[in-house]
Amino acid sequence: MSGSVETLEFQAETRQLLRLVIHSIYSNKDIFLRELISNASDALDKLRLESLTDSSLETESADPHIALEVDPEARTLTVRDNGIGMTREDLVELIGTIAKSGTAGLLEKIKESKDAATAENLIGQFGVGFYSAFMVADQVTLLTRRAGTDTGTRWESDGEGTYAIQSEDGLPVGTSVTLHLKPVDSEDGRADYLSESKIRQIVKQYSDFIRWPIRMATERTAADGATTRETDTLNSMKALWARPRTEVSEEEYHEFYQQISHDWLPPAETIHMRAEGTFEYEALLFIPSQAPFDLFSRETKPGVQLYVKRVFIMDDCEALMPNYLRFVKGVVDAHDLSLNVSREILQHDRQIHGVRRRLVKKVLGALKDMQSKDAERYAKVWEQFGRALKEGLVEDTDNTETLLQLVSAASTHDPDRTTTLREYVERMKDGQDTIYYLTGESRAMVENSPHMEAVAAKGYEVLILTDPVDEVWVDRVPAFDGHTLQSIAKGQVDLGESTDGEKEDDAAKAQREKDFAALLPWLTTALSEQVKEVRLSSRLTTSAACIVGDAHDVTPTLEKMYRAMGQEIPTVKRILELNPSHPLVTALRTAHDADVDDPALKEVAELVYGSALLAEGGDLPDPARFTRLLADRLARTL
Incomplete structure (x- = not known):
């Protein structure tokens, strides 16, 4: 009724x-x-x-x-x-x-x-x-x-x-x-x-x-044409993240990871967590064992899905995971969000920001545990995702210390393995308080750089940084564990004693400065279109010259990167350093003191600068002129 x-x-x-x-x-x-x-x-x-x-x-x-x-x-x-x-x-x-x-x-x-x-x-x-x-x-x-x-x-x-x-x-x-x-x-x-x-x-x-x-x-409909009605259950109801970790097998984790990531390799790490309190949620995250082919594509987005009370809301939830952890896959299931939640409001939701902070700390914590307990497995993960993680040193100031502990870099200590900053500090020589590094396009280029000469002769370890992102983060991070990070290609590098173990006395230093007092300003003027200063070097042992930047100058590699991205920045003039004990430099000084108006001096100055530029992998401003000057100079010696 x-x-x-x-x-x-x-x-x-x-x-x-x-x-x-x-x-x-x-x-x-x-x-x-x-x-x-x-x-x-x-x-x-x-x-x-x-x-x-x-x-x-x-x-x-x-x-x-x-x-x-x-x-x-x-x-x-x-x-x-x-x-x-x-x-x-x-x-x-x-x-x-x-x-x-x-x-x-x-x-x-x-x-x-x-x-x-x-x-x-x-x-x-x-x-x-x-x-x-x-x-x-x-x-x-x-x-x-x-x-x-x-x-x-x-x-x-x-x-x-x-x-x-x-x-x-x-x-x-x-x-x-x-x-x-x-x-x-x-x-x-x-x-x-x-x-x-x-x-x-x-x-x-x-x-x-x-x-x-x-x-x-x-x-x-059966083969004989007969029709029957069946009742099917359409959903799996297998929300692994809602079950205690002790009740989920590794096979179930791997199967679920494959389902959401389309990656048939098992993950390197599984993170299963539950947050209780004023804002409850569960999360099941995976660190893959292999980087996807599009990890560094502009279109790549974070791989974390958002659920509310087990109901799917959105893929690639950017509000839950920072860009540098975009390789992390998984789900977050929140209990108290509206189902009709948009991406725009998520970006400004205080609770979501809290979830994001905790998820990031969990992922970085899992990587730290892996680093300390299974160095070989961590080395493979770093090889796949280290470049992305180093982006966090630029983007995520809240987790700088943790990310620095995760950094693993090639160094001059061992050509066959990378090193952490902690390991570098533990191997530092007595009295050394600086972490030395050099950036470049390849390990071979860095190892053969003139900047390495005096540092290597002293037995100092140098970090070899060849990822493009290295050019950026080393300028954003001043120190690790109280030790300043310093490029051996920028600023003044004080290596203390000479390579034979003896400290140069003040009288010898003063005499050397006096010997070159006329040549250095002349060279600065002669090469004014290329450099802002010519000075004597304490970082060279075998090369005649090298080019360095001031402490806060943009590196040539970073300058190229900015220009490639369409960002016009002023050309940075750098500093030409001369090795005062090199025969070419001493001969140039003698010739200059004998006849400052000799036109050949200017050509030799250009050759010295061009050779230093080539030694660091730079591009000559006028390769044809450099080749012609070099050929003429060689012909005169035969």
Whole structure:
């Protein structure tokens, strides 16, 4: 027996929001089924919780499930659950009125928006939930009875401004939402939501890990033509992240990793965590064992998926993982976010920022543990992802110390293995308080650089940094564990004693400066278009000259990188350093002191500068002129 029908109007702002939803502000209409299944799952959760304290509800909570029913002739799709259900008052409060604080402002912003994408993001910040059904249905019928009550309620609306509501007897506990679907329209992007394959695809994408079974009756035709009906469970319900780690096998972890990453190699590390308190979430993250081919492509995005209460929200959630950890794969399942959460609002959500900080610390902590407990495995991970991790030294100042401990670099100590900064510090010579490094395009180029000569002769270890990102982070990080990082190709390098172990006395130094007092300013003037200063060097033992930068100059490699990216920066003039004991330099000084106007002196100066430039792998400004001068000079010696 049913009661009389009462027709009510939606609240004014509700009508406006419904109109926006119905007229395709959402580009992806598939989310309507995600929303309805999520509502059904919540209803089952609530019934389970209430039955724990109310024994009279135990019989009504048997076999909890969600059923999807399709009627092709009537063109209806029904989402049914045997959860907590609703009273008439619940329906009027929850569905008849959705005006909340800020709704008016939301609608105003939508009106001001000029494009659909912006409007969709704005709508995504507001929980439309049940109302997304009107994107695909021209009428919705809802039947419900709350557990513990005798009378149910029927609710119907076409979403145009009013809804009808009446009491109805004989309804089971729970809720059924029947959508009278609009016609299929390929031009409008309206899919066939009566199709079994389409329903399976949506459930698999969005609701596969819902804890309750999602069932659907399907027809099967046998070889003899006979038709039978079977009930299939469409979702796996295997949310590994929601289970204790002790109950999950390594095979299950690997299988899940392969499913979300499409990588058939096992991960190098699995991170399973649960956060409890004011904001609860679970996370299951994986560090791959091999870098994807597009790791350094501009289009590459972080690989962490966001779920809310086991319902899929989005792939590649940039708000959860920084760019330098984009290789990390996995899922984060939050308990307290709105399902209709947009990427824009995630970027500014305080709780999401807290999750991100903790996830980053967990990933970096796992790498530190691997580094200390399994150096060989860590070396392989660093080989694959070290370049990306070093980007964090530029982007993530909060974790600089941890990232520095993870850095592993080639060095002059051992050509066959890399070293950490901690290991470098432990091997430092007595009295050494500086960590020396040199950047370059390759190990061979760095090892053969003139800048290495005096440092190598003294027995100091030098880090060999050949990744492009090394040019950037070493300038952002002044020190490690109290030890300054210094490039041996920049600034003044004070190596203390001479290479034979004796300190040069002041008298000898003063005499040397006096000997070259005339040549150095002359060379500075002669090479003024190429260098800003010519001075004597303490870093050379066998080469005649080298080119160095001031302490805060941009390196030539970094200058090239900026120009390659289309960023014009002023050309940086560098410093030419001369080895005062080299025969070429002493001969040049003698010739200059004998006849400063000899035109050959200028040619020799250009050759000295060009040779130093080539020795560090630089590009000659005029290769043809350099080659001609060199050939002429060689011819005169024969």
